[in-house]
Amino acid sequence: MRIKYTENGKQDLDLIAPLWEKLREHQRLRSLHFPGHYAARTWQARKADLMRKSRSGGLHLHIATDLDTREPIGYCVSTVSGNGQGQLESIYVEPDYRKCGVGDRLMRRALNWMDVMHARTKTLTVGVGNEEVLSFYRRYGFYPKHITVEQVKTGEGD
Numbered sequence: 001m002r003i004k005y006t007e008n009g010k011q012d013l014d015l016i017a018p019l020w021e022k023l024r025e026h027q028r029l030r031s032l033h034f035p036g037h038y039a040a041r042t043w044q045a046r047k048a049d050l051m052r053k054s055r056s057g058g059l060h061l062h063i064a065t066d067l068d069t070r071e072p073i074g075y076c077v078s079t080v081s082g083n084g085q086g087q088l089e090s091i092y093v094e095p096d097y098r099k100c101g102v103g104d105r106l107m108r109r110a111l112n113w114m115d116v117m118h119a120r121t122k123t124l125t126v127g128v129g130n131e132e133v134l135s136f137y138r139r140y141g142f143y144p145k146h147i148t149v150e151q152v153k154t155g156e157g158d
Contacts, residue, residue, distance in 0.1 A: 001097075002067040005105055007113075010054045012061055016075040016092075017043045023092040030129035033152050038127075050077060050089060057081040060113045064093070064102050073097045076106035078114055086119030107140055 008015070020043055028038035050059060057080045064074035074093035080086045088110055093103045114122055124142060126133055134144070 001100060003073070003097075003102060003105075004065045004067050005109065006063050006065065007109070008061040008063055010051060010059045010061070012063070013047050013050060013077075015063060015072060016061070016077070017047075019072060019075055019092050019094070020046065020090065022094075023090065026092075027127050027130060031127055032129045034127075034150070046090075050079070053079045053081070053087075053089075057085075058117050060110065060117075062106050062109045062113075064097070064106060066097075074102045074106055076110045078110040080114055080117040080119045084118060084120035086114035086117070086122035088122065088124035103136065104139075107136075111140060 024038055024041055028035045031038055053059060059077065059079050062076045063072050065071065066073045074091075074097060076091040077089040078087065079089055088107075091103065091106060091110075093106070111122065122142075124137065126137070
């Protein structure tokens with residue numbers, strides 16, 4: 001397995017759109033209470049949100065590409081706001097490439113970039129139902145700090 005890792009900027013975000021769609025579907029399937037939220041999300045809205053965040057600080061995109069197929073097989077998007085808030089925005093690795101160190105390389109590169117950008121804090125969000133990823137994030141010093149709850153809208157007249 002020959003993997004190439006590249007550092008990209010916001011101009012290359014569309015390269016990860018197909019992988020982001022797979023992540024969105026993964027989140028939709030695992031969401032216990034909000035599958036409709038994930039189903040309704042669009043790449044264009046997510047990209048616009050990332051572009052907005054890039055204007056107030058910085059955005060970095062790391063892409064892992066299989067050199068044999070020349071296809072992107074993983075990515076990590078991170079941002080640092082103007083006030084030094086680092087955020088791991090999105091990370092995804094194709095299932096066939098998991099447990100091969102791809103996620104580790106992407107994660108380390110993102111965290112190193114945040115350090116270069118002088119991020120004072122680093123955070124990420126994990127959706128309820130996707131807790132299996134917490135052990136991965138723990139390896140990099142990320143632990144749950146808050147639990148945010150949101151009201152589920154029920155049918156009309158309930």
